[in-house]
Structures are given as structure tokens and as C-alpha cells.
Amino acid sequence: MAMDQRNGDRLLSAILDSARAEAEAILAQARGQAEATKQEAQAEAGRIAQEAEARAAAARQDVLERSRTNADLDSRKQALALRRAIIDEAFASALSQLCALEGAEREGLLEKLLLENAEGGEAIQPAGADAPILGAMLDSVNEKLAAAGKKPLSLGPARGDIAGGFFLAGPSYELNCSFEALLRDVREAEVGNVAKLLFG
Numbered sequence: 001m002a003m004d005q006r007n008g009d010r011l012l013s014a015i016l017d018s019a020r021a022e023a024e025a026i027l028a029q030a031r032g033q034a035e036a037t038k039q040e041a042q043a044e045a046g047r048i049a050q051e052a053e054a055r056a057a058a059a060r061q062d063v064l065e066r067s068r069t070n071a072d073l074d075s076r077k078q079a080l081a082l083r084r085a086i087i088d089e090a091f092a093s094a095l096s097q098l099c100a101l102e103g104a105e106r107e108g109l110l111e112k113l114l115l116e117n118a119e120g121g122e123a124i125q126p127a128g129a130d131a132p133i134l135g136a137m138l139d140s141v142n143e144k145l146a147a148a149g150k151k152p153l154s155l156g157p158a159r160g161d162i163a164g165g166f167f168l169a170g171p172s173y174e175l176n177c178s179f180e181a182l183l184r185d186v187r188e189a190e191v192g193n194v195a196k197l198l199f200g
Helices: 002-051 057-099 103-117 128-147 179-199
Strands: 123-126 165-169 174-178
Touching: 002 057, 057 179, 103 128, 103 165, 103 174, 123 128, 128 165, 165 179, 174 179
Parallel strands: none
Antiparallel strands: 123 165, 165 174
């Protein structure tokens, strides 16, 4: 289990390192775009100021203030949209890396998810890619569940709506243990920390 934790920590560290590097490149591009937008807005404000030179000082000041405010709002909206896009891309990349896991790492993650979430007696509805792996480990997992006083699991039909992981279907409930749900939970819990790591 300690090995699984270390693998999980290494995986999360690798995901964050990859996301950080990708975010730095996207953020550099975003800064360039934001600066260009700001310069265009300043140039437009200058043009308006020149055209308004003949008008009263109060009218000119009003136009300049509105232009600055609009440019600032547009720049902030664009920066927020770019940050959201960067975070979306970071988590999409993390999902791709999670789905690309193979061998012992993938088996260890799936087994951990089963043992931590199964109450006993559920049917496992696996992602297509994980159906053979979960089928092969079912006896071993059921032995561990039996040792914990839980009923055995059964293997249900594969699902085409998830890329990795599985659902646990009980008599009156369904528990989403897909890789998508796993990352969604991480995102909800850690989005503030991820944003801080990516943007400072």
C-alpha cells in the first residue's frame, strides 16, 4: 500500500510538473496577447483623445475614462478566460496521462479504487480498456474484501462512456470511480492550489 501511495504521489507530481510546464508556455503566450490588447486599447484611447481635443475638457475626460474602463474590463475578461483555458488544458493533459498508465501502475490504481470504494456485493461496470484487467484481478480483490467481512464483487458489462476506471453498481446506488470522476474530484478540491502553482 505504501508503494501504491508512492506511485500515486509520483503520478500526481508528474501530472503537476507537466501541467506547470504546459501552463508556463500558454501563460507566456497569453501575456503577449494581453499586452497587445492593452496596447491596442491605449492606441484607441489616444485616437479618441485627439479627435475630442476641440471639445470641452469635461467631455474629453469622460470619453477617456470610459475607454480605459472598457479596456481594463476586456483585458481582465480575456485574462480570466485564458486562465480557465489553461487549467482546463492542464486537467485534460492529466486525464490523458492517467489513461495512458499501463501494467502494475494501472492495476495498482484500479485495485486501490476498488478496495477503498466497494461496500461489497456491487457489480463492477468497467471502462472498456479496463475490463480485462478488472476481470483478471477480481478473485484477488474478492479475497481481500472477504477478509474485511465484505461480500464479493461481480463483473458487469463494460461502459463506453468512460475512458478509464469503473462504476460500482449496488442495489439502489451507482458510484462513479472513473478516471474522469477521480480528476473531477481532484480539480474541485485543488483548483485553487493548481491556479496558485500555475499563475503564482
